[in-house]
Amino acid sequence: MLPPILQNLRIPVVGSPMFIVSNPDLVIAQCKAGIVGSFPALNAREKDGEPIMLEAWLTRITEELDRHNQANPDQPAAPFAVNQIVHRSNARLERDIEICHRYKVPIWITSLGARKEVNDAAHDCGGISLHDIINNKFARKAIEKGANGLIAVAAGAGGHAGPQSPFALIQEIREWFDGPLLLSGAIATGDAVLAAQAMGADLAYIGSPFIATTEANAQPEYKQMIVESGAMDIVTSSLFTGVSGNYLAPSIRNAGLDPEALERADASSMDFGQGASKPKAWSTIWGCGQGIGAVSEVLPAAELVDRLANEYAAARQRLAL
Template sequence: MLPPILAQLRIPVVASPMFIVSGPELVIAQCKAGIVGSFPALNARENPGEPVLLDAWLTRIAEELDRHNQADPDHPAAPFAVNQIVHRSNARLERDIEICHRHKVPIWITSLGARPEVNAAAHDCGGIALHDVINDTFARKAIDKGADGLIAVAAGAGGHAGAQSPFALIQEIREWFDGPLLLSGAIATGRAVLAAQAIGADLAYVGSPFIATTEANAPPAYKRMITESGAEDIVTSSLFTGVSGNYLAPSIRAAGLDPANLDGADATTMDFDKAARGGKPKAWSQIWGSGQGIGAVKAVTPAAELVDRLAREYAAARSSLCAG
């Protein structure tokens, strides 16, 4: 059974937090459109001596959503989420946890490790914690450490994707877990959202289509590449971060590399502290991440229009199946 905070969405969709791409503009637009908007805490980066940007972002998001709700109480905004990278290289984690706790962030999404203290902080301020996993073993560990729900990151997802089929991954988790379960992996249409529910997920986790929105913090060339590419243009490699991820082949070629001949890299090379300081390449800033579902994305649109499309397709798919 879903907690109330996830049960009243316009459609069962949580927008995934995308490194660099997701910021206040996109999150606010997603929430106003009726789905959970999210961003990685590490996206809020300030220079030394400047006010803490994460604090300012959370204040802005809360205030704008509150104004929206007061102006249109019949169509309240969906809640928002903040993603915490709990990898050991994230030197900001303790600070960012304190800020999110102080702002009473309603939904916490954790990645690259499960930590009981992060889940405890979420619960202490009245929030829920969702942890992303790529297999059943990690799923069990996350729940043992206090996560409320799971995000099953299956093959075809953008960024740090898993390798397992969504059918296998959801099936194995659902054998023992009846709490909130989200599915990530090439979901770019309303029909795919319904399919995620049909195989046992509660909600769909949608990322890459939102890169091609006017509110996304992505270069115009990145947005255009999303609209011009399909599943065959996605390359899986561990070279850029040390963990296997999915990237747009044209962006790899633009960086002077051959997508068909990429070396691998060890997970020990991953360093989110360096990434947060704008360190070496090239993943996300030059090598652009994407999932395999982008063939459904034909144009750059406002986020609200994308959510409208998903909602129409979702309703049509349900009607079609019920009629059959």
């Protein structure tokens, strides 16, 4: 059974946290539209001596959602989530945990390592923790370390995607875990949201379609490239961060590289000490998942959620659910 905080969403969807792209504008729009909005804590960056940006972001998000809820008691906003990169090179992790604990962040998403102290901090302030994994081995470790739920990042997902079929990954996890389970990987329609539930997930985890929204912090060229691209335009490579991820082939070509002849890199090249792993590479080579064939135009996030909700309802009716 889902914890109360994940119940009563307009549709069973969490907007995934995307490096650089996810910002307060997008998170607030997603939550007001009825799905969980999220952002990586490392997206909130400030220069030395400046006020802490993560605090400013959390203040704005919590206050604006509170105003919305007071004005719309019958249609309150969905809760929001903050993603913590739990990697040894993330020098900000301890500070960001303290800030999120102080602001009582309701949903904590952890990536690149399962840490008990992060889960404990989430629970201590009344929140829940969800850990993203790419295989059953990592799933078991995450639950052993105290995560409340899992995000199965399957083949076709944007960013640091796993290699396994969603069918294989979900069925192996469900053999032993009956808690909250989200699925990520090429989900871009309401039909796919329902399909994720049919195979055993509780909620869909959707990222790439939200890059092509007006609120997203992405270059216009990035958004347009998503509109014009499809699954065949996605390339999997470890070169840019040291971990296998999916990227738009046209952006790789624009950077002067051959998408079909990319070198390999290993995880030792990852460095989140300054808030990002190889930020220059990420700013010119754009991550994306395989589901973007369903994206035909740049829309406000609320309109994208409307489309997903209508498709989801139609799929349920078509299957008489």
